[in-house]
Amino acid sequence: MTKISIKLGIVFFLIIFSLEIFMFFFLHSALVDSRIEEEFLSLQTRGNAHRDILEKHFDTDTISHVTLMESEANTDVVITDMNGKILGSSVKSYEVQDHINRSDSDIPRGGEVVDNNWKEGKFISTVSPIDLDGKTSGKVFMFQETESIHSLIERINKHFILTGIIAVFLTLIVIIFLSKGLAKPLIKMKEATSKISKGDFTISLPKNRNDELGDLADSISQLASDLNYLKLERNDFLASISHELRTPLTYIKGYADIIHKRNLSNEDRDKYLNIIHEEANRLSDLIKDLFDLAKMDKNSFIIQKKAIDLTDFITKIEQKFSPAFHEKEMDFEVVCPEGVYIMADPIRLEQIIFNLLDNAIKYSPSGGKTILAVSSKKKDVSIKVRDNGKGIPEEDLPYILNRFYRVDKSRTRSLGGTGLGLAIVKELVLAHGGTISVKSKEGIGTEFELVFKGADSIENDTIS
Template sequence: MKKLSIKLGIVFFLIIFSLEIFMFFFLHAALVDSRIEEEFFSLQARGNAHRDILEKHFEPDTISHVTLMESEANTDVVITDMNGQLLGSSVKSIDIQDHINRSDSDIPRDGEVVDDNWKEGKFISTVSPIDINGETSGKVFMFQETASIHSLIERLNRHFILTGLIAVFLTLIVIIFLSKGLAKPLIRMKEATSKISKGDFTISLPKNRNDELGDLANSISQLASDLNYLTQERNDFLASISHELRTPLTYIKGYADIVLKRNLSIEDRDKYLIIIHEEVNRLSDLIKDLFDLAKMDKNSFVIQKRPIDLTDFFLKIEQKFSPAFQEKELEFEVICPEGAVIIADPARLEQIIFNLLDNAIKHSSPGAKTFLSINNKKKDVYINVRDNGKGIPEEDLPYILNRFYRVDKSRTRSLGGTGLGLAIVKELVLAHGGTIAVKSKEGIGTEFELVFKGADNIENDTIS
């Protein structure tokens, strides 16, 4: 848990911290430049104000008054004539001569900056021209020590450092909660998948999220449910096949031992050999059905489709099955319109119908009737097998097409069969691209409805 949250926290912190550093440096540089510009503008404006006064009264008393005013301020003023001769000054330093010598003779009316090297110089300075009667009669130099600017920048730096520390602290708090919030459901999902890998499908994940993590949790829960179902189905399948194989083998071994070890009459020997033969046939049918289902599961079951005239096809079905229905004292009726055509594998379609009719024979009492009807609806072909036998209990209907599922839980062998017939029907119908549905009520009967695409809807006659 800690590893994932720490990794997420480090990634988020590096990203957010990098963005904060960039923004802080950008904002700091902008503020420093803005403050320095304000200092120069203020210094220039003060010099221009003195210049305006001196242009009205360019006299020693006025010059003395101006210098006196600046001596009490944090800036200094120097007034010279056009030749650089000092007329008045509030500066006590001897370093101002270089600044005076640097000024040009042609000075703009609004003045100009003489020295802007605030990082290394002792002063910054500006100059304003004194124009009297259209001629420049002198200059007003304004000076400000750079120490005050450095002090301002230091205060600004302290504020930025304090703000940066607070921002980093708050970022860490947010990242801790964010990383834990993201990591917690992921870790629970990881633990859930670990339990699934060990065969424990009893997992519980939160389902109150409406985002991608919620979708992932729902997918994992669904996966666990599906795997649990498949595991249970596999166990039931193995138990069923073990039972189905053991029973005929037990019969074969038992009666073979009787035939070999006892002196039997020819009639008894023939009777036991017939039983052995029947069980061998039953075992052979079971293995064949299992082999077919295995090929279907591996998608290696080939369906060879071709056009089938259902009128002729079901006439042959009726001829084949009528004796079996008559033997059980059952009625059998086929209803098929002229010209009905379907694209299907004839052998597999016959296998489907055979299993459904055989199922109807086994579960119908004497005098019952079975209908095999065909209808065309919206270019689809509907095949219905309906009987009025004993029916299927409602609780068994959802599982009746499962492998080895039997309504008779005692697995009585009086009706024969392997429990795979309807499962094979379902797989064969799906392999044809069709659907199968079953309706039934106890004491009323059962109806299987198969829906296949008609000839007009089929583009390929052969699929694998």
């Protein structure tokens, strides 16, 4: 398997190498063209200088002097009249005759290039006009062998090749360190995800980067933390459900064996049958709650929303629960203003409030007080259930809505329940698009607050 550092290195090298080739080609072409242009300009300037001298003294001595000077330079000069007759030359005439014949009769004052084929020709050449008394009387041809230009370009090529080799070498070094620097955190993340896939969530990734790789490392660390929490929660869930199922089944099996194997009086038989009936009901409630939670997890739990007048709705709940509070010698106070409406499923909303009020009865002492209060704030409606029971420890508050979570770790059965009631309440509230929060202090009491959108802010519809 090819390592990611090698892949990154190859990709970076190809990209940078392609850019270097393009830049070197562009720079080489520009430099060569510039140097060639300088050679032509220099040759043209030299010819114009000779032309200026000859225009002042256009005679045999001056012509000879000019040709003599050029014979000692790396350039050559040929001076002709307007008909192309050579008056003076520092080079053999047959070698340049073709260039002379190619010259136009109408030559601009600054001169012009006669032959610029430096790649294949032996010479490059320019021509400058000699004007006497406002009339062109002769021409000054300047020649330079292309061998010197080829030598110049060869030197440039050598410099470029050497520079290119150094650039490629430095590029390789930079890419090696760069690819390893980029690949190292990716390799660590790959190793971390491999550990996660094997169920090991004890990973440690560096958190000193403020870029996308740092964000990815944080995301992987958070994923490991969440998966570890889910693993622990799943184990707790399995342990809890095993306990909750085993307990009623043990009661049912044990008392059924007693009834089956012993000769009991009618009174004892009825007592044991009642226990079996109670445990069967408890088991049935547990299974029903588990099925409800499973449906919520699959998003197949149907919520039939409609406008609910909370005044009538809360009044009916008060009538249903008042006897239970009265039996435990507790006060039950309801506060609900007129004209408050929400969009909700009445059956599920009743289930939510029933669960909260049932908890208030279970965990409050005789003589306690529970308040069910409704209020509206702008477009939101708040429903609060507040009691003055024994309260919830601060360390348990973040988990009180989790499935099977119990503040009483001893799992006593005196208070009943399956440990799923508040979890179902949370899921039902969220399914309505609402929020649930809880505040509690030990020895003072607990307050659950549900917040829903008012009926005037949601259209009547059915949500599944």
